[in-house]
Amino acid sequence: MYDYDIVCIGSGPAGQRAAVQASKLGKRAAVVERRHSAGGVCIETGTIPSKTFREAVRSFMRLSASGADRAARVRPSMAELAGRVTHVVQRELEIVQDQLERNDVAMLRGRAFFRDRHTLEIHSFEGVRTVTAENFLVCVGTVPAEPGDVLVDGETVMTSDAILDMDELPRSLAVIGGGVIGVEYASMFANLGVKVTLVDRRPRPLEFLDGEIVDELIHQMRCELVTLRCGEAVASIDVVESPHKAGLITLESGKHVVAQKVLYSIGRVGATADLGLENIGLSADSRGRLTVDGQFRTEAENIYAAGDVIGFPALAATSSEQGRLASCHMFGIESEPMRDNFPVGIYSIPEISMVGATEEELTRDKVPYESGVARFREIARGQILGDDSGLLKLLFHRDTRELLGIHCIGTHATELIHVGQAVLTLGGGLDYFLSTVFNYPTLAECYKVAAYNAANKLRFAAQAAEAHGRRKVG
Numbered sequence: 474m475y476d477y478d479i480v481c482i483g484s485g486p487a488g489q490r491a492a493v494q495a496s497k498l499g500k501r502a503a504v505v506e507r508r509h510s511a512g513g514v515c516i517e518t519g520t521i522p523s524k525t526f527r528e529a530v531r532s533f534m535r536l537s538a539s540g541a542d543r544a545a546r547v548r549p550s551m552a553e554l555a556g557r558v559t560h561v562v563q564r565e566l567e568i569v570q571d572q573l574e575r576n577d578v579a580m581l582r583g584r585a586f587f588r589d590r591h592t593l594e595i596h597s598f599e600g601v602r603t604v605t606a607e608n609f610l611v612c613v614g615t616v617p618a619e620p621g622d623v624l625v626d627g628e629t630v631m632t633s634d635a636i637l638d639m640d641e642l643p644r645s646l647a648v649i650g651g652g653v654i655g656v657e658y659a660s661m662f663a664n665l666g667v668k669v670t671l672v673d674r675r676p677r678p679l680e681f682l683d684g685e686i687v688d689e690l691i692h693q694m695r696c697e698l699v700t701l702r703c704g705e706a707v708a709s710i711d712v713v714e715s716p717h718k719a720g721l722i723t724l725e726s727g728k729h730v731v732a733q734k735v736l737y738s739i740g741r742v743g744a745t746a747d748l749g750l751e752n753i754g755l756s757a758d759s760r761g762r763l764t765v766d767g768q769f770r771t772e773a774e775n776i777y778a779a780g781d782v783i784g785f786p787a788l789a790a791t792s793s794e795q796g797r798l799a800s801c802h803m804f805g806i807e808s809e810p811m812r813d814n815f816p817v818g819i820y821s822i823p824e825i826s827m828v829g830a831t832e833e834e835l836t837r838d839k840v841p842y843e844s845g846v847a848r849f850r851e852i853a854r855g856q857i858l859g860d861d862s863g864l865l866k867l868l869f870h871r872d873t874r875e876l877l878g879i880h881c882i883g884t885h886a887t888e889l890i891h892v893g894q895a896v897l898t899l900g901g902g903l904d905y906f907l908s909t910v911f912n913y914p915t916l917a918e919c920y921k922v923a924a925y926n927a928a929n930k931l932r933f934a935a936q937a938a939e940a941h942g943r944r945k946v947g
């Protein structure tokens with residue numbers, strides 16, 4: 474008899490959801506966590522702190538005489554901003570703790586290490602204890618990628634794990650890596666009046682997004698005086714005294730970037746290095762990730778993996794759902810697989826969200842489509858909110874009129890996207906939006922306006938094709 478039916482290694486969204494699901498099925502569940510509290514990267518250093526920081530930045534901008542006038546903005550102290558983050562993180566940790574307790578999930582504190590396929594050592598300052606389980610869920614998440622040749626001292630050069638621990642707002646910040654983390658923090662600090670330089674070796678940041686949306690983001694970032702150094706890789710980073718401590722970044726092109734602080738955000742790797750995978754016959758890929766099948770099972774029959782440690786899409790909500798599904802599969806409960814149409818939300822300022830195909834993907838795959846765009850400045854709610862740069866873009870199949878993709882940048886984009894997500898998932902299209910009435914004044918009205926725009930383009934194109942056909946016949 475094992476100590477537990479399931480032990481989840483890691484208390485992020487995947488571990489929490491898997492353990493609670495197992496408990497609801499009457500199983501004995503435990504979660505191992507090496508940090509002081511349960512919550513994972515999601516609550517302690519990732520999603521919740523960064524999104525709370527963003528809201529704190531935005532509230533200070535709203536308090537300013539004019540959000541659009543950089544010079545007139547109130548510049549809060551780092552302590553004021555961080556205070557809000559600490560408060561929300563603390564509350565979220567309490568909620569998770571309470572939820573696990575209510576569901577009789579045992580919390581085991583310490584670093585987990587596999588001794589064999591049914592035995593785990595848990596190392597803590599109290600010593601080493603051993604627990605056994607019938608099944609394990611590896612949901613250890615990720616840690617920042619830190620190539621050995623780059624100095625990350627945590628003071629001048631830091632990863633996203635430490636960026637909010639800065640005592641003061643820096644005068645300048647260099648962000649290395651224009652992925653989601655880099656872009657989000659670059660835009661937040663730029664809106665605080667920090668002089669930001671963003672470096673990425675790719676030609677443009679966030680290449681997986683629709684190009685038009687990235688164009689708008691770049692425009693907005695430039696308005697906040699962000700310098701973009703794209704298509705440029707970093708050769709070295711040194712900490713210099715000039716006369717104050719600063720990071721000196723040398724790019725492969727020979728250019729230098731000097732900034733008081735450097736955020737190093739070039740991706741994250743699975744936290745599998747010290748897990749004892751060799752003792753259970755598993756190995757991780759070069760980025761520390763584990764491979765699983767459609768049921769989240771690894772090659773070891775009783776060992777499952779979910780969340781960021783299995784790679785794409787590596788989001789909080791998808792990790793949560795993967796954890797729940799892994800638990801169901803483990804205990805023979807049939808469940809619907811996770812739907813493909815999950816949204817991506819980027820909490821830059823302005824925020825971005827998308828679901829479905831981009832124009833670039835449809836063009837590459839030769840899918841005939843038409844786009845419809847609504848600009849927030851043409852919508853009453855956009856005017857009320859003072860957002861005159863936001864836009865919603867819908868992509869429809871030209872022949873079937875099905876909805877294929879939704880792309881949004883601007884206020885509440887991450888909420889607004891869910892209307893489109895539902896229509897996309899349920900197979901709806903242009904005619905749904907044309908015949909549906911939304912609340913007024915709301916941003917949801919953008920769906921109707923974008924649909925009109927696409928319908929008009931389709932009609933003009935059909936008329937032109939018909940006229941062309943008549944001319945040919947004549």
Ligand SMILES: Cc1cc2nc3c(=O)[nH]c(=O)nc-3n(C[C@H](O)[C@H](O)[C@H](O)COP(=O)(O)OP(=O)(O)OC[C@H]3O[C@@H](n4cnc5c(N)ncnc54)[C@H](O)[C@@H]3O)c2cc1C
Nearest residue numbers: 483485486487507513514515519585614780781787788789
């Ligand atoms: C700065 C930042 C911002 C983000 N913003 C968003 C966002 O806005 N939206 C979004 O959807 N996603 C966001 N993410 C991603 C999101 O945080 C992750 O997708 C999510 O946390 C992954 O959940 P998980 O369950 O895989 O584990 P994690 O949340 O990564 O937690 C894993 C836990 O396992 C523990 N652990 C690791 N090894 C061991 C061991 N050997 N023994 C015991 N415990 C161990 C770790 O201490 C950690 O607490 C962000 C990430 C970062 C870094």
Ligand SMILES: NC(=O)c1ccc[n+]([C@@H]2O[C@H](COP(=O)([O-])OP(=O)(O)OC[C@H]3O[C@@H](n4cnc5c(N)ncnc54)[C@H](O)[C@@H]3O)[C@@H](O)[C@H]2O)c1
Nearest residue numbers: 650651652653654655673674706707738739740787818819
């Ligand atoms: N809103 C969200 O959903 C959200 C927010 C933050 C983080 N996250 C998660 O966190 C994960 C990690 O984010 P990330 O931004 O660190 O990684 P990423 O992989 O998204 O981006 C890393 C970027 O760094 C660039 N890069 C790599 N090496 C470089 C070098 N030597 N010089 C210059 N540029 C270099 C890459 O071209 C890439 O654009 C993401 O996969 C995402 O799932 C999600």
